[in-house]
Amino acid sequence: MAEQQQQQQSSSTSFSPLPPRNINKPIPIFTPLQRLPAKPSFPPPFYPQDQQPSSPTIAIGIQGAGLQKPISMQSTVSPPRTNEELTPLIDAHILKVLEDLNSEKEYTPQIVKDLSKPTEELAQTIDHTLLKPEATEDQIKSLCEEAVQHGFKSCCINPTHVRLVATTLSETTKTIPCSVIGFPLGTSSTSSKCYESSLAILDGAKEIDMVIPIGHLLSKNYSYVYNDILSVVRATKGLPVKVIIETSLVKTQEEKIAACWIAAEAGAMWVKTSTGFSGGGATVEDVRLMRLAVAHKEGVKVKASGGVRNFEQAINMIKAGASRIGTSNGVAIMADQEKKEASGSEKKEESY
Numbered sequence: 001m002a003e004q005q006q007q008q009q010s011s012s013t014s015f016s017p018l019p020p021r022n023i024n025k026p027i028p029i030f031t032p033l034q035r036l037p038a039k040p041s042f043p044p045p046f047y048p049q050d051q052q053p054s055s056p057t058i059a060i061g062i063q064g065a066g067l068q069k070p071i072s073m074q075s076t077v078s079p080p081r082t083n084e085e086l087t088p089l090i091d092a093h094i095l096k097v098l099e100d101l102n103s104e105k106e107y108t109p110q111i112v113k114d115l116s117k118p119t120e121e122l123a124q125t126i127d128h129t130l131l132k133p134e135a136t137e138d139q140i141k142s143l144c145e146e147a148v149q150h151g152f153k154s155c156c157i158n159p160t161h162v163r164l165v166a167t168t169l170s171e172t173t174k175t176i177p178c179s180v181i182g183f184p185l186g187t188s189s190t191s192s193k194c195y196e197s198s199l200a201i202l203d204g205a206k207e208i209d210m211v212i213p214i215g216h217l218l219s220k221n222y223s224y225v226y227n228d229i230l231s232v233v234r235a236t237k238g239l240p241v242k243v244i245i246e247t248s249l250v251k252t253q254e255e256k257i258a259a260c261w262i263a264a265e266a267g268a269m270w271v272k273t274s275t276g277f278s279g280g281g282a283t284v285e286d287v288r289l290m291r292l293a294v295a296h297k298e299g300v301k302v303k304a305s306g307g308v309r310n311f312e313q314a315i316n317m318i319k320a321g322a323s324r325i326g327t328s329n330g331v332a333i334m335a336d337q338e339k340k341e342a343s344g345s346e347k348k349e350e351s352y
């Protein structure tokens, strides 16, 4: 009875944002009901007019997060864009980008001026990544140590490791925690992605890398994809969101351009090629295409990720238009050239 009352109270309490979490404090143990904030600090997902859920009680996945009693939540924000509205805009954009692709002569990277050797500037383009499910705490700590040592931009990890990374990196501002969301499939509900993002941010994440619902993109259900990204962007309250398109599963240039346009329009700051978990990674062609596909939106950048193993590959990605490299080979990338230089000077010495 008391539990029932508590649930009812919880569903009718006025909403307030989650308090900031002190990352140095031990994590309290929550029951699912307690863990759920009285009201999520993210806005409810937006449903296009043509895709309103049949019952408002399923509009947000709160039941799955611990509540027995469904909560009715209707968005008070103006309705998002419908497929009918989005499709002609996307089709026009596809034509324009394909034209640009054919006519572009030259591109000069704005970042990393010296492309001949690893520099601090290059290190600051690297998201030092460990996303394997079996990653141990010691390996995550080593990831942080390497990132600090080389001056990488971020440590990119799964949400379960964000708190450890935030604590380990608390002395530095140069390297930040970056959490993947809906990773690696992108198939979790929009509400789950929002909630996952909110918790990751409370744990200390400073950037969010989310995976799009790929099947919805391939079904040309553009409004679903737009809504998914927009909801996460709003949940992150101004932190940069990178949108992973998973280019190995999105076969055509048209679909990749559509994904980039939607991400940029929905407020993402980055489009990112790959998770590294779906059998393919970043290619120079995709990075170039994605750069052109977001060029209309000032400030939106491209992250190349998946399969970038050495310095040369990293530089090729930057030359194609990547401003960030997501890689589990950051140390090798920085060492690669140093090794080449060392063996070069040995050869010189030998020849004297």
Ligand SMILES: O=C[C@H](O)COP(=O)(O)O
Residues within 6 Å of the ligand: 129, 131, 156, 274, 275, 276, 277, 281, 305, 306, 307, 308, 326, 327, 328, 329
């Ligand atoms: O998001 C980044 C990727 O998972 C990194 O892929 P990688 O392990 O092939 O470098």
